Amino acid sequence: MPESGELALVIDDLTVAYDQKPVIWDIDLEVPQGALMAIVGPNGAGKSTLIKAALNLIPRAAGSVLFYGQPYEAARRLVGYVPQRGSVDWDFPTSVLDVVTMGLYGKLGWLRRPGRRERAKALAALEQVGLVEFAGRQISQLSGGQQQRTFLARALVQDAQIYFMDEPFAAVDAITEAAIVNILRELNKRGCTVLVVHHDLQTVPAYFDWLTLLNVEVVAAGRTEQVFTLENLQKAYGGRVTSLHGGQVLAAGG
Numbered sequence: 001m002p003e004s005g006e007l008a009l010v011i012d013d014l015t016v017a018y019d020q021k022p023v024i025w026d027i028d029l030e031v032p033q034g035a036l037m038a039i040v041g042p043n044g045a046g047k048s049t050l051i052k053a054a055l056n057l058i059p060r061a062a063g064s065v066l067f068y069g070q071p072y073e074a075a076r077r078l079v080g081y082v083p084q085r086g087s088v089d090w091d092f093p094t095s096v097l098d099v100v101t102m103g104l105y106g107k108l109g110w111l112r113r114p115g116r117r118e119r120a121k122a123l124a125a126l127e128q129v130g131l132v133e134f135a136g137r138q139i140s141q142l143s144g145g146q147q148q149r150t151f152l153a154r155a156l157v158q159d160a161q162i163y164f165m166d167e168p169f170a171a172v173d174a175i176t177e178a179a180i181v182n183i184l185r186e187l188n189k190r191g192c193t194v195l196v197v198h199h200d201l202q203t204v205p206a207y208f209d210w211l212t213l214l215n216v217e218v219v220a221a222g223r224t225e226q227v228f229t230l231e232n233l234q235k236a237y238g239g240r241v242t243s244l245h246g247g248q249v250l251a252a253g254g
Contacts, residue, residue: 013062095135144173
């Protein structure tokens with residue numbers, strides 16, 4: 001179990017390039033244990049790329065990433081991941097309960113079959129996201145919001161210490177958005193660290209206590225009340241953010 005006050009994530013000089021063109025460049029970022037952090041920036045800023053590179057899902061051109069002082073391979077069991085819903089094959093013939101139970105395979109190993117205890121844990125996670133009555137349903141029969149909540153439940157059963165969520169609020173209904181917010185706050189109460197790729201500037205101050213503004217490079221990072229300023233937003237978004245009033249962005253694009 002990571003100790004209080006420890007850095008959950010340290011990214012040093014991270015660069016990712018496609019066809020020799022940097023997508024993210026020279027990223028330095030320190031995330032303290034227990035932070036609830038939004039990663040925000042315009043389209044094409046490299047937000048999802050940053051998460052995928054940290055989790056070794058795509059190759060890095062340069063740089064290092066440490067989780068509680070360890071590389072990802074050594075800290076894998078401390079890490080939970082919720083991918084973008086659009087990146088998943090929802091036609092794969094499996095049930096909601098099976099998808100959630102897959103989150104336990106990292107601790108079980110692929111050769112040991114989940115038993116009664118694992119099933120109970122998966123059902124408890126589905127209860128937490130309001131989907132327990134859908135446990136036996138095929139994932140292809142779910143709505144978009146229900147599919148997103150299924151993947152949140154899969155991450156929850158991992159009992160991770162640091163969670164990465166890639167656009168969990170994208171195109172979800174109000175019920176799912178409220179469920180996600182409640183889960184984020186519950187994880188935060190447990191002392192977990194959560195990094196969320198987020199697109200809605202209006203909700204950043206209400207949902208997150210830490211913020212990274214990204215546009216290929218880190219524009220600013222730190223506590224939300226210090227980073228969420230008109231000056232920093234204009235650096236990240238250019239002229240597309242014209243004013244900030246009472247913590248609310250009055251005009252933005254991208």
